[in-house]
Amino acid sequence: METIANPWLWTVFFGLVLLMLAIDLFVVGGGKQHKVSVKEAAIWSLIWISVSMLFAAGLWWYLRDTVGVEIANAKTLEYVTGYLIEKSLAIDNVFVWLMIFSVFAIPPELQKRVLVLGVLGAIILRTIMIFAGVWLITQFHWLLYVFGAFLLLTGVKMWWAADKQPDLINNPLVLWIRRHFKVTEQLEGEKFFVRRQVNGRWVRYATPLFLVLVLVEFSDVIFAVDSIPAIFAITTDPFIVLTSNIFAILGLRAMYFLLADMADRFSLLKYGLALVLVFIGGKMMLIDIYKIPVAVSLAVVALIIGTSVVLSLRRSRIDAAKTDAAAR
Template sequence: MESIANPWLWATFFSVVIIMLAIDLFWVGGGKQHKVSVKEAAIWSGIWVSVSMLFAAGLWLYLNTTVGEQVATAKTLEYVTGYLIEKSLAIDNVFVWLMIFSVFAIPADLQKRVLVLGVIGAIVMRTIMIFAGAWLITQFHWLLYVFGAFLLFTGIKMWLAAEQQPDLANSKIVLWLRRRYNITEHLEGEKFFVKRLVNGRWVRYATPLFLVLVLVEFSDLIFAVDSIPAIFAITTDPFIVLTSNIFAILGLRSMYFLLADMADRFSLLKYGLALVLVFIGFKMMLIDLMKIPTALSLCVVATIIATSVILSLRKNRKEAEGSAE
């Protein structure tokens, strides 16, 4: 697998990730049951984005002094484009989390622990999938066409299902868990498992919070399957793919709490995300026929997302004006 990274770059990246995760786990909210305010979420969302962009600046400076400005600019642009794509697609994951917490009536002060574990699980899963995907592409170039067709199909499917609400409480994975585990009727604080005395013996019970954690991790896996192929349309360098992916999901927990009260304002965003997947799918399928510049891809993705957000806000304003009349 060809990459611009060396052991020093890998060590720097993993050091930054570990430090930021430690801060998020043990400092923000003290690692305890904690309701994250919108102000706190906004501040930390800004911090996560700033760290991601500082990493991009550091990457450019390092590559500029070691391999030259042209390579430095190309690789940094790939990183930023990949970051924007992954961050945009992660928003849909956030909306799914909102539905999961809503369906199972999980209070805000109990959501933090689930989301922290969800992000950690996503990092592990994506790291494995990215290295496996990068290796497969180096061995079987035709897989790029398969990924492209998959993204095209996923984008069309997302567009058609944009208004549908999945029945999470009766999903196959929840029904399977209910058959396999004894489930308590009520939450037990932040506990995922509890023991109860039944007929003279202790029986282990899973709590509804455990069901929620499994659904969050499962949603992370599903979205990773959708989003990771998308960035391979931008670059096959495992360092750029991994760094842009991980930095995009590191701030997901803060972004969740920031968007929790505003999800209804972005009703058209799913259509924008669907168009992004369709565009990336076409780009990947045309990779050997026509090379779409990374800068153009960045502009197209940014334009689609910005347009869907603006149209969503305009739609909400018109609906509010209509109801006021």
């Protein structure tokens, strides 16, 4: 697997990730149950994005002095483009988390532990899948066409299902757990399992919070399968793929609480994300015919996401104005 990284770069990256995780786990919220405010979430979202961009600046500076400015420009552009793609697709993951917590009526102060484990699970899962994917592509180039076709179909499916709500209560995975575990009717704080005495015997019960954790981790798997192939259209360098992915999901918990009260304002964003997947899928299908420059990919993705956000906010204002007019 060809990469611009050396052991020193890998060490710096993993050290930075561990530091950020420690801050997220033990500093943000102080490890206590509490409802994260929009202001707090906005500040930490800005911090995570700033750290990600500082990493890009540091990467460019290091590569400029070691391998030259041309490679530094190319690799940094690949990182920023991959980060934007993964960050954009992660928003859809956040919307799914919002829906899961809403369906199971999980109060905000109990969501932190699930989100922390969800992000940790996503980091481990994506690291494994990225190295496996890069190895497969280096061995079987034609897999890029398979990934491209998969992204095209996923984009079309996302567009078609943008306004549809999945039935989480009757999800096959949830039903399987209910058949194999006793589940309490009520939440038990942040506990995933509790022991209760039934007919003189201690019986282990799962809690609704455990069902939510399973669904959150399962959603991580689904979105990893969707998003990781997308960045292979930009680069197959495992260092760029992994760093852009991990930095994009490190701030997901803060992004979740930032969007929790504003999700309805971005009603058209899923359509934009669907178009991004279709574009990236098409780019991969054309990779041996015409290689779309990374800078063009960055511009197209930014334009699609920016336009969908602006149109969503405009639609939200129009709907709010109609509601106010009807109330009068």
